[in-house]
Amino acid sequence: MSELPVGRGPVHITLQMGPKLTRPVQAEVTEALLSAQITATAGERSGFQLAFDLTKNGLINRTLLPEGFFDPKTRVIVSVSVKGTPEVLLDGLIVRQEVGASNQPGHSTLTVTGEDLSLLMDLEERTDRYPNLPPSQRVLAILRRYSDYGIRPDVYTEKVSQPPHQDLRVHYQTGTDLQYVNELARANGYTFYLEPGPNPGQSSARWGPEVRLGIRQHALNVNMDNNSTVDQLTFAYDGTAREEPQARWQDPGTRQSTLLPQPPISPLRPPLGKRPTPALKRRTLAGTAKQQREQAEAELLARAAVSADVISGSGSLDVNRHGYLLQPRQLVGVRGSGRAYDGDYYVKSVTHMLRPGSYQQNFTLSREGLEARSAYVRP
Numbered sequence: 381m382s383e384l385p386v387g388r389g390p391v392h393i394t395l396q397m398g399p400k401l402t403r404p405v406q407a408e409v410t411e412a413l414l415s416a417q418i419t420a421t422a423g424e425r426s427g428f429q430l431a432f433d434l435t436k437n438g439l440i441n442r443t444l445l446p447e448g449f450f451d452p453k454t455r456v457i458v459s460v461s462v463k464g465t466p467e468v469l470l471d472g473l474i475v476r477q478e479v480g481a482s483n484q485p486g487h488s489t490l491t492v493t494g495e496d497l498s499l500l501m502d503l504e505e506r507t508d509r510y511p512n513l514p515p516s517q518r519v520l521a522i523l524r525r526y527s528d529y530g531i532r533p534d535v536y537t538e539k540v541s542q543p544p545h546q547d548l549r550v551h552y553q554t555g556t557d558l559q560y561v562n563e564l565a566r567a568n569g570y571t572f573y574l575e576p577g578p579n580p581g582q583s584s585a586r587w588g589p590e591v592r593l594g595i596r597q598h599a600l601n602v603n604m605d606n607n608s609t610v611d612q613l614t615f616a617y618d619g620t621a622r623e624e625p626q627a628r629w630q631d632p633g634t635r636q637s638t639l640l641p642q643p644p645i646s647p648l649r650p651p652l653g654k655r656p657t658p659a660l661k662r663r664t665l666a667g668t669a670k671q672q673r674e675q676a677e678a679e680l681l682a683r684a685a686v687s688a689d690v691i692s693g694s695g696s697l698d699v700n701r702h703g704y705l706l707q708p709r710q711l712v713g714v715r716g717s718g719r720a721y722d723g724d725y726y727v728k729s730v731t732h733m734l735r736p737g738s739y740q741q742n743f744t745l746s747r748e749g750l751e752a753r754s755a756y757v758r759p
Contacts, residue, residue: 391699391739394466395430396457396580397449400529408439414489414735416458418470420708421729422590423571426496428458428470434479434488441488450477450492455529457580460705460734467705468577469732471530472496496574497529497583501558508553512544515564519572519587522557530581531574536588538568539647540678549672561587567675569648569682573709591710592650592726596758598704599713600697609702613695613714615721617657617750621690624659625683627668629676637669640680648685652711652724653749657690693725693745698738706730706741713757714745723752 395410396402412433420426434441444450451474458470474494482488501522510518516537523533544551553560565572565587575584602610630637665683668676693714699705706712708730714722725745733740 391734392461393734394459394461394580396459398455399453400455402455402457402581406439409444412438412440416734417731418458419729419731420469421573422709422726423565423573424729425498426470426472426574426576427494428456428472429491429493430456430458432490432492433486434481434490435486436488440490445479445490450474450490452476455497456492456494457576459580460732460739468580468582470496471574471576471581471583473499475499496576497526497531498558498572498574498585500526500529501561502556505556506553509550510553511550513551514538514542514544515568516587518551518553519561519564522553522561523585523587525557526585529583531583531585534575534584534586534588536570538570538678539589540568540674540681542672542674542678545672566686567682568678569685575709589648590726592652594711596724597707597710597712597727598702599715599757599759600695600702600706601715601759602695603716608716610695610697613693613717613721615691615693615717618690618692619657619660621687622657622659622748623661623663623683623687625663625665625680625687627665627676627680629671629673630669640668640673640677643677643681643684645681645685645688648681649688649748651749651753652726652747653691654723654751654753656749659687688748689726689746691721691725691747691750692728693721694743696740696742698740700739702741706743708743712745715757715759719752720750723747723754723757 395405397405414431414433416430418428454474456472459466459468472494474492476493478491480489516535520533520535561572570588571590572587600610601608602613627640628637629640708727710727711724712727713724725747728744728746731742
C-alpha cells in the first residue's frame with residue numbers, strides 16, 4: 381500500500397467485529413463512527429480508540445451496546461481503502477468502553493479502547509519448561525498456541541547462536557507468554573510485535589531485528605516549497621542515550637573471569653547515518669558472569685544495539701498531501717532538513733488519526749548517526 385499513491389481520492393473505513401471470527405458491521409455502525417485513532421510502535425503493543433455517535437434511538441444505543449456487541453475482548457479489525465486499495469491498520473481486542481451522555485442532541489458518544497492481539501498472550505500466567513530449545517524455537521512453540529486467531533510466526537534465528545545444554549540448564553518460563561517472548565527479544569537485541577494483514581483476520585508475529593534494510597518508503601519532504609509534504613519536522617540528538625556496555629564472563633573450569641570484547645552492532649543495526657555518535661556512558665551488565673558465554677555475548681550485543689539510536693525525529697503529515705501511507709517499522713528518507721539530519725531513518729511509530737474528511741499521521745523516527753550515508757535519498 382505504501383507504494384500506491386493516495387491522490388485525492390476518498391478514504392473509506394471498514395470495520396469488522398466479532399467474538400473471535402469477525403464480520404463486517406452494519407452500515408449504521410460505520411456511519412456512527414466519529415473518529416479512529418490507531419498507534420503502531422516498534423517493539424510495543426499497538427493500541428486503538430474508536431468514538432461512535434450514541435444517538436438516543438440509534439442501533440448502538442438501542443440494541444448493540446446492551447447486548448454486549450462492544451464488550452471487552454470483542455475482536456475489532458479496522459481497514460482503510462484509498463482509491464479502492466484496502467490496507468489493514470488494526471486487528472485487536474476491546475479492553476474498555478466509555479459512554480458520555482449529553483443533554484445536547486448529537487453530543488452523546490461511545491468510546492471503545494483496545495490493544496492488538498498480543499493482548500491474548502498477556503492474559504494468563506504460566507510456568508513452562510523448554511528443554512534443549514534455543515530462544516527462537518521457544519518463541520515458535522509459544523506462538524503456535526495463537527494460530528486460531530490467524531497469527532503467523534515470523535521468527536528469526538538469534539544473531540549469537542546459543543545451543544541449548546540440557547545437562548547444564550533447562551530454561552523455564554514464568555509469567556505470561558508475552559512477558560517471556562519480550563524478555564527473550566530484549567536479551568537478543570530483537571523486537572516483538574504483531575503486524576496486521578495483509579488480509580483481514582491475519583497477523584504476522586515478528587520476533588527478530590528491526591527492519592533496517594531494503595526499499596525505503598517515499599521521502600518526507602520539509603522546507604521544500606511546493607514539494608513539501610510535511611509542515612514541520614523536529615529532530616533531537618540525545619548524547620546521553622548511547623551506552624558502551626561491559627560484560628564479564630567466568631570460565632566454569634578455571635574460575636577465571638574475563639571482560640568480553642565489544643561486539644560490532646551492525647548485524648542488528650545496519651548504520652543509517654554517515655557520522656556515528658560516541659557513547660558517553662559506560663554500564664556494567666549484571667549476572668553475565670555465570671551465564672553460558674554465548675548468552676552473555678548476546679546480551680552484550682543487545683544492550684549496545686538498543687541504546688545506539690540517539691537521533692530522533694517527530695512530525696505529522698496529511699495523507700492526501702503526502703500522497704502515500706507512511707508505514708511504521710520500515711525505512712523512510714527525509715529531505716530538506718539540512719545536511720546533518722537529511723537521509724534515511726527507521727520509522728519507530730505511526731499514529732493514524734481518521735475523521736470524516738481528514739486522515740492525519742503523527743510519526744517518530746530514529747537512527748544512530750548524523751548526515752546521510754548517500755547523496756541520493758529516494759524522493
